[in-house]
Amino acid sequence: MRARDKAAVSALRGTLSALDNAEAVPVDETAPRAAALEASPVGAGATEAVRRELSEREMVDVVRAEAAERLEAAAHLTAPAHADRAERLRAEAAVLLRFLDGAEGATEAEGTAKGA
Template identity: 75%
Template sequence: MRARDKAAVSALRVTLAALDNAEAVPVDEADAHGPAIEQSPTGAGTTEAPRRELSEHEMATIVRAEADERLEAAAQLTSPAHAPRATRLRTEAEVLLRLLDERDGAP
């Protein structure tokens, strides 16, 4: 990907963040108030939080939701003053949908 393809880079960054957030395991309220700091474990790996592994279907659903979100936002921007932003959102959605098409084997 060319470095100057800002719409693609933006869409991919936000989508990667959405995937990363989806992998997060919900924190139980009881776990949020752990032991006192002096009783906390130390050493390598003690700050690692558990992550869940997304299936390919879950990842595709998230990517499709990100594309749909951009298309909906672009549809809301009807003012001529917002035309450049709407165009950028549509371009970002196209990038994401193209990735899904490539994944599904479409040309």
């Protein structure tokens, strides 16, 4: 990344944001909300909630979805004027898929080492 690989930086930033969003606590729409100011929580952090912790499988699914989204968007960009953007999206997807291949290979090797 020191060489300023724009495709890699863009893909990783977008995927980190997607992972961050996936860890967010879902808002419970059925929960009653205080109507009066005096009934609201008070103090620093009174409304904070613990974020979800994603399993490795969930993280892989998010990264896969991000790669698939980029490939799908690239497939829709068929006009010659959008060729550069489509190529950049394919490059970003390739970066993410490369990370997945490395992560899955490490997980398999770890499982093999534990079984030995």
